[in-house]
Amino acid sequence: MSPRLLIVGGSIGGLFAAVLLHRAGFDVTVTERSVHGLEGRGAGLVAQREVFAILREVGVEHLAHIGVTAHERIYLDHAGQVIHRQRTPQTQLSWDVLFRTFRELLPDDRYHTGRQAVAVVQEPDGARVSYDDGGQEKADLVIGADGVGSTMRVAVSGPHSQPDYVGYATWRGLVPEGQVPQMAAAQLFDRFAFYEMPGSQILGYLVPGPDGSTAVDRRRYNWVWYRRYTPDELDGALTDRDGERRPVSLAPGRVRPETVAAMKADAERLLPPAFAAAVAAEPRPFLHAIFDYAPAHMVSGRVALMGDAAFVARPHTAMGVAKAAGDAFALRDALTRATDLDAALAAYEAERAPAGAAIVAYGQRLGRSLG
Numbered sequence: 001m002s003p004r005l006l007i008v009g010g011s012i013g014g015l016f017a018a019v020l021l022h023r024a025g026f027d028v029t030v031t032e033r034s035v036h037g038l039e040g041r042g043a044g045l046v047a048q049r050e051v052f053a054i055l056r057e058v059g060v061e062h063l064a065h066i067g068v069t070a071h072e073r074i075y076l077d078h079a080g081q082v083i084h085r086q087r088t089p090q091t092q093l094s095w096d097v098l099f100r101t102f103r104e105l106l107p108d109d110r111y112h113t114g115r116q117a118v119a120v121v122q123e124p125d126g127a128r129v130s131y132d133d134g135g136q137e138k139a140d141l142v143i144g145a146d147g148v149g150s151t152m153r154v155a156v157s158g159p160h161s162q163p164d165y166v167g168y169a170t171w172r173g174l175v176p177e178g179q180v181p182q183m184a185a186a187q188l189f190d191r192f193a194f195y196e197m198p199g200s201q202i203l204g205y206l207v208p209g210p211d212g213s214t215a216v217d218r219r220r221y222n223w224v225w226y227r228r229y230t231p232d233e234l235d236g237a238l239t240d241r242d243g244e245r246r247p248v249s250l251a252p253g254r255v256r257p258e259t260v261a262a263m264k265a266d267a268e269r270l271l272p273p274a275f276a277a278a279v280a281a282e283p284r285p286f287l288h289a290i291f292d293y294a295p296a297h298m299v300s301g302r303v304a305l306m307g308d309a310a311f312v313a314r315p316h317t318a319m320g321v322a323k324a325a326g327d328a329f330a331l332r333d334a335l336t337r338a339t340d341l342d343a344a345l346a347a348y349e350a351e352r353a354p355a356g357a358a359i360v361a362y363g364q365r366l367g368r369s370l371g
Contacts, residue, residue: 002027003341006139008117008129008152010034012095013307013324014145015102016054020332022106023058030106031115031129031137033146044068044092044207044222048322051093054329060101067091068206068214073192080187080272090192092205092222097212098321117146120155122301127155141341142303143331145324148291149248150309156300163291163312168199168370169234170290170315171225171263173282177206180221184277188221195272199370201226202275223278224315225267226290226370234289248291252284260285290314290367294360298353299345306331311356314363323359327352 007014010032021028055061069091075084116132127142144152194203204223240254267279293312306327338344
């Protein structure tokens with residue numbers, strides 16, 4: 001009989017694994033803490049080799065051709081003049097479309113929202129997950145795909161296995177292109193734009209609309225501003241509208257108005273005019289602290305980690321979705337090839353731990369000027 005697999009975390013990485021495992025004939029269920037779903041939270045993503053491979057694997061390779069292409073990279077000075085230009089075309093796919101496609105590939109009875117996992121306990125023949133509603137789920141194998149703040153990680157690496165804050169965070173905006181002032185649109189659209197200053201960087205590019213549309217006037221402008229924060233400053237920035245200090249990020253609409261106002265005033269003072277205008281045009285910016293984490297192990301007993309629940313790499317790598325796809329492939333392959341779960345999990349860790357560690361190290365090198 002096929003082992004029962006429980007995936008905790010239903011974002012893109014958990015869905016990658018669930019779809020591959022379901023198609024391979026495994027009894028797999030996903031639980032996701034979000035009540036209203038995850039669509040609308042993603043921006044654009046740069047597809048790497050592993051993403052193209054998983055699209056081919058499930059028969060949706062056409063998605064690789066649905067995106068917004070930036071035809072060049074430009075670097076600005078503070079006055080807004082272009083000081084460097086590179087002809088490097090690059091296409092950004094839609095995270096939302098990718099998520100929605102893989103969600104639709106998994107039967108509804110295999111994906112359960114509104115279930116917040118609070119603990120996992122190893123048992124002789126599997127593992128048991130407890131949820132905040134008082135319910136429990138037993139499985140032969142629990143797969144932690146619950147992101148940077150993973151609850152499942154404790155069962156693998158112990159109670160102190162928390163990612164390290166690297167000294168900076170990102171502000172992000174996703175602005176409908178029609179709401180970006182014309183002055184900014186003329187300079188920023190259809191290209192990757194960058195501005196760098198000591199300890200900070202902002203970049204931006206067009207991405208598909210929430211429905212995946214790439215038509216003019218249906219796209220969004222995605223800007224990302226890296227800024228340094230001391231731990232005390234971060235505590236203030238990550239305290240939400242209700243006065244609760246969130247551990248990792250604040251979603252759109254959850255940042256305190258005074259924090260947003262201070263950030264936009266800084267943007268007006270510190271950024272080139274086009275970027276300052278794009279930042280000002282976002283009514284609900286969101287905030288995400290940046291972390292590093294490289295575990296000693298990805299597996300313990302009958303709990304395995306994948307994606308950002310395992311290795312947390314800085315976003316400069318643009319490899320988060322690719323890393324999750326690689327983990328999903330390796331997990332599927334190991335479980336289908338090995339004669340027992342223990343052998344499969346050993347093979348999975350042997351393949352993916354070196355890859356995860358290399359991506360984390362790469363992100364650290366790219367972020368040296370900011371941290």
